[in-house]
Amino acid sequence: MEENTKAADDTLDPLQEDRxxxxxxxxxxxxxxxxxxNLLRSGDWDSEDIPIGNAExxxxxxxxNGVRKRISIDPRTTLLDLLREQLRLTGTKKGCDFGQCGAxxxxxxxxxMLSCLSFAVMQHGKxxxxxxxxxxxxxxxxxxxxxxxxxxxxxxxxxxxxxxSAVSCIRExxxxxxxxxxxxxxxxxxxxxxxxxxxxxxTEVKNSGxxx
Amino acid sequence: MTDKSQSTNPEPDLSFDRVDGHVKVTGAAxxxxxxxxxxxxxxxxxxxxxxxxxxxxxxxKLAGQAPGVLAVVSHLNNPGIPGYGIAKQPAERAxxxxxxxxxYDGLIYFDGQPVAMVVAExxxxxxxxxxxVHIDYxxxxxxxNFEANLxxxxxxxxxxxxxxxxxxxxxxxxxxxxxNADVKINATYIIPxxxxxxxxxxxxxxxxxxxxxxxxxxxxxxxxxxxxxLAQIFKLPRENVKVISKFIGGAFGSGIRVWxxxxxxVLAAKIVKRPVKLVLGRELMFTSVGxxxxxxxxxxxxxxxxGKLSAITHxxxxxxxxxxxxxxxxxxxxxxxxxxxxxxxxYRLLNLDVNTPTWMRxxxxxxxxxxxxxxLDEVAFALQLDPLELRLRNHADSDPERNLQWSxxxxxxxYEMGAQKFGWKNRSLQPRSMKLGGMLVGYGMASSLYGxxxxxxxxxxxxxxxxxVVVQSATMDIGxxxxxxxxxxxxxxxxxxAKKIRFDLGxxxxxxxxxxxxxxxxxxxxxxxxxxxxxxxxKIIALAASMPDGDFSKPDPSEIxxxxxxxxxxxxAEKGLSYVDILxxxxxxxxxxxxxxxxxxxxxxxxxxSFGCHFVEVHVSPVTSEVRVKRVVTCADVxxxxxxxxxxxxxxxxxxGGIGMALMEASVMDHRRGRYLTRDFAxxxxxxxxxxxxxxxxxxxxxxxxxxxxxxxxxxxxxxxGVAAAVANAVFHATGKRVRExxxxxxxxxxxxx
Numbered sequence: 030m031e032e033n034t035k036a037a038d039d040t041l042d043p044l045q046e047d048r049x050x051x052x053x054x055x056x057x058x059x060x061x062x063x064x065x066x067n068l069l070r071s072g073d074w075d076s077e078d079i080p081i082g083n084a085e086x087x088x089x090x091x092x093x094n095g096v097r098k099r100i101s102i103d104p105r106t107t108l109l110d111l112l113r114e115q116l117r118l119t120g121t122k123k124g125c126d127f128g129q130c131g132a133x134x135x136x137x138x139x140x141x142m143l144s145c146l147s148f149a150v151m152q153h154g155k156x157x158x159x160x161x162x163x164x165x166x167x168x169x170x171x172x173x174x175x176x177x178x179x180x181x182x183x184x185x186x187x188x189x190x191x192x193x194s195a196v197s198c199i200r201e202x203x204x205x206x207x208x209x210x211x212x213x214x215x216x217x218x219x220x221x222x223x224x225x226x227x228x229x230x231x232t233e234v235k236n237s238g239x240x241x
Numbered sequence: 242m243t244d245k246s247q248s249t250n251p252e253p254d255l256s257f258d259r260v261d262g263h264v265k266v267t268g269a270a271x272x273x274x275x276x277x278x279x280x281x282x283x284x285x286x287x288x289x290x291x292x293x294x295x296x297x298x299x300x301x302k303l304a305g306q307a308p309g310v311l312a313v314v315s316h317l318n319n320p321g322i323p324g325y326g327i328a329k330q331p332a333e334r335a336x337x338x339x340x341x342x343x344x345y346d347g348l349i350y351f352d353g354q355p356v357a358m359v360v361a362e363x364x365x366x367x368x369x370x371x372x373x374v375h376i377d378y379x380x381x382x383x384x385x386n387f388e389a390n391l392x393x394x395x396x397x398x399x400x401x402x403x404x405x406x407x408x409x410x411x412x413x414x415x416x417x418x419x420x421n422a423d424v425k426i427n428a429t430y431i432i433p434x435x436x437x438x439x440x441x442x443x444x445x446x447x448x449x450x451x452x453x454x455x456x457x458x459x460x461x462x463x464x465x466x467x468x469x470x471l472a473q474i475f476k477l478p479r480e481n482v483k484v485i486s487k488f489i490g491g492a493f494g495s496g497i498r499v500w501x502x503x504x505x506x507v508l509a510a511k512i513v514k515r516p517v518k519l520v521l522g523r524e525l526m527f528t529s530v531g532x533x534x535x536x537x538x539x540x541x542x543x544x545x546x547x548g549k550l551s552a553i554t555h556x557x558x559x560x561x562x563x564x565x566x567x568x569x570x571x572x573x574x575x576x577x578x579x580x581x582x583x584x585x586x587x588y589r590l591l592n593l594d595v596n597t598p599t600w601m602r603x604x605x606x607x608x609x610x611x612x613x614x615x616x617l618d619e620v621a622f623a624l625q626l627d628p629l630e631l632r633l634r635n636h637a638d639s640d641p642e643r644n645l646q647w648s649x650x651x652x653x654x655x656y657e658m659g660a661q662k663f664g665w666k667n668r669s670l671q672p673r674s675m676k677l678g679g680m681l682v683g684y685g686m687a688s689s690l691y692g693x694x695x696x697x698x699x700x701x702x703x704x705x706x707x708x709x710v711v712v713q714s715a716t717m718d719i720g721x722x723x724x725x726x727x728x729x730x731x732x733x734x735x736x737x738x739a740k741k742i743r744f745d746l747g748x749x750x751x752x753x754x755x756x757x758x759x760x761x762x763x764x765x766x767x768x769x770x771x772x773x774x775x776x777x778x779x780k781i782i783a784l785a786a787s788m789p790d791g792d793f794s795k796p797d798p799s800e801i802x803x804x805x806x807x808x809x810x811x812x813x814a815e816k817g818l819s820y821v822d823i824l825x826x827x828x829x830x831x832x833x834x835x836x837x838x839x840x841x842x843x844x845x846x847x848x849x850x851s852f853g854c855h856f857v858e859v860h861v862s863p864v865t866s867e868v869r870v871k872r873v874v875t876c877a878d879v880x881x882x883x884x885x886x887x888x889x890x891x892x893x894x895x896x897x898g899g900i901g902m903a904l905m906e907a908s909v910m911d912h913r914r915g916r917y918l919t920r921d922f923a924x925x926x927x928x929x930x931x932x933x934x935x936x937x938x939x940x941x942x943x944x945x946x947x948x949x950x951x952x953x954x955x956x957x958x959x960x961x962x963g964v965a966a967a968v969a970n971a972v973f974h975a976t977g978k979r980v981r982e983x984x985x986x987x988x989x990x991x992x993x994x995x
Contacts, residue, residue, distance in 0.1 A: 103363060103365045103366075105365040105368075105369070106365055110364060110365075113275070114363075114364060117277055118268070119268070119271065119272075119274075119275035120267065120268015120269065121268070122272075122440070122441070122490070123274075123442070123520065124440045124441070124442070124523070125442075125523040125921060125922055126522060126523060127523060127921050127922070127923070129523075129921055129922035129923050130440060130523075130922055132440055159268065160266075160267065160268035161267065161268050161269075163267075164267060169263070169266065169267070173266040173267065176262070176266050177258050177259065177262035177263065177266060178258065180258070180259060180262075180886050180887060180889070180890045182259075182262075182265055182266075183491070183720035183721060183722065183887075183890055183891070183894060184439070184440070184441065184488075184489060184490045184491040184718075184719060184720030185261070185264075185265030185266075185270050185488065185490070185720075186272065186439070186440045186441040186490025186491060187440045187490075188265050188266060189266075189268045192266060207935075210930070211930040211931045211933075212930070212931050214930040215929040215930045215931045216929075217930070218440060218922060218927060218929060219440065220437075220438060220439050220440045220491045220493070220898075220927060221440075221491055221720045221890075221894045221897075222893055222894035222895070222896065222897025222898060222928070222933070223890060223893070223894065224893075224897065224928070224929075224930050224933040225893055225933060225934070225935050225936055226890060226893070227930070228930065228935075
């Protein structure tokens, strides 16, 4: 169901390579509401591509933390559930599933996004970065280090989302002051109340000038 | 960077970083729903859409035929939960945990009650199939409106049966004193239903390893009690049930019980003979895991013109379900907080067609102290006296309820430190008298207290052959940093660096420990870890003494120091003997001890409480009435602080929770349907980044030598107690408007012009 290839060149447009997939998927989407499901079945899809619920599995290709993946999925699957349930990248958290808490924040093509509000199939060809892909090897990302140093969490459940948002907050140029950080981090809820520590961590990294 | 100006700890920089910090910032920490299993099935709950009545039919044919569906479970096909027996669901109120039986019969007690569960291959299939289930009900008239039903409140049946219950009507002194008081206030305070809403929704994976062997990965606050409960309910030997809860994404009380949905998931796993996962949707978090109950309190206070409290009456009525009791400490703090000779309290319960409440951070005390500390502020205003001065004049030097000495109390020092840090002396007495940049400025303060809880606990401490240390106890970490604090205790005693210590928790097969509630973890488990590590230290010193090297032949621990796992005798600071060498010499793969620690007779000799106070500055817009908390200083006397960095975070968290309670949190019910309107974070507001300023945290940090070997009283609960009152008092000072019903929303401040 899942096929991995290391993305050797980040600048490579996965759409090019996966054009065959993409065209097939587009046809499937267009036809979903028009044709009986069994007419849509392509002969060369593998045995897992059986109809499920009222939907038929579709294929998509996307890059997750630098690894190119070809997956066939239930089109009702959110990006969040794809990450957690199928790719077993459980660092991205399901807090509300309504886009109201920020725990599921990931980067899509470098921009922060709520993965619970996106169907996975909408991310075809996109580059997804999750908390698991934030650090490089054993070296923590500066914000991860700062979160530990400033104790920017308690239970840790909102933390991956806070971190992904914090990276974007600085990259977007929205971390110029404490007030600005508070405003641009307000989509990420923390019920343990680690807010002041999170703001201090972001402020320190921002002021350090370190690359995020 | 820890701002030293915010710290009273002499060595804050020696605080340990969170021992699980790395796994939490990298996404590697595994929470209950995140354990991988092949053939894992996914469950979705279907809940009632009426508040009272019974199910007349459940149509599951379409759902059963939907692709991927493995089972649709309800009372119609429940093969039986052995521990439920054959008794009818209790028609009358029952003690906690015995009343509501999931999938037992068709009776509906509240809107949102789980009535069926769909299990399917995937989550998406389960959600779809659940939409195909059709349920018909016979509707009965429900009662969910607290105010409308208040006259029906009664003394709880369990209290009626127990003469020693603290919730019995209480009178001390002379009720006449109220009549003779120089100044009187009489007010009613209301807190609405509030929900814990931890960021991690409740989740469980149930795995039957064999017909009589169960493992659950569950979000709960006590693996041992969950193990016991599940063993009872499914009639299994206790040792055949394993509960794993290593990481918990917040709980604040919502995980103290084993809830019905957990039992349903275990049942479903038995039926489909596969591991089953259930994650509650955010909307179900409003009806499945308890809440802080709607509570109405009437307080009357009489005082002399010199500012001495002469009489207090405090009546509290809390909400519970129609099928189960839930009692809270609401009125109890009033008996112990101030030196008032004449005090009466009453506590009543009102049964409504809602789900049962449960303890939520600072249970009862956060509720009761909102009322008492608001009322004190009203008395101070009536007397034209500084609110802090009023509290100082009525400071209780001993426990006025039990006539006992406090084990320790540094509340006056808390007031002094907090007031100084905050700049309380700059407060003008009159409301609406302070302004800044066009905003009304208000300074408010409140006291806090929380009773001391310590339960028998065990810990195992092990030195491994490589010199590293493992400490184990079946305790929990819902967020405060249990492992970090325990590691610090072990590191100090055993002279080992934090990185060479591993603390295991959240597994019911570990040594006995209480659940994480009532601020009891540090006092109970911390003591056990302390005792186990001391015992292990003595054991290794004794082993060293038996070695040919003469330096350690007199095993007096006080003459031996340990640094980085190496023993040094005071007679020879140069030459040490390492744990590794000692174990090697004795040919031991490891050295371990298990110890238990529990309270002794001191519990009856002293009255044990934590104390503290909060100072809050709010700015209120005279145009929009928007309230912004600009500054908070909190000071707590909780005995010895074990690890400053994580303690400070816990205090901040309590303040944030208190600000939510004061300004935004309310679960609103549509009484026509008996259903919550607030079912997500868009309607149930909790504080966000922009709502929370920097918070100064101060501690007295003196060990309470009477409570336990580590002199520490726990912190999580007291952190929130009194915060809502301090905010409300600041709002009064800013606006002259006393809001007695939480939350203090704009509309309550604009009823009339401010």
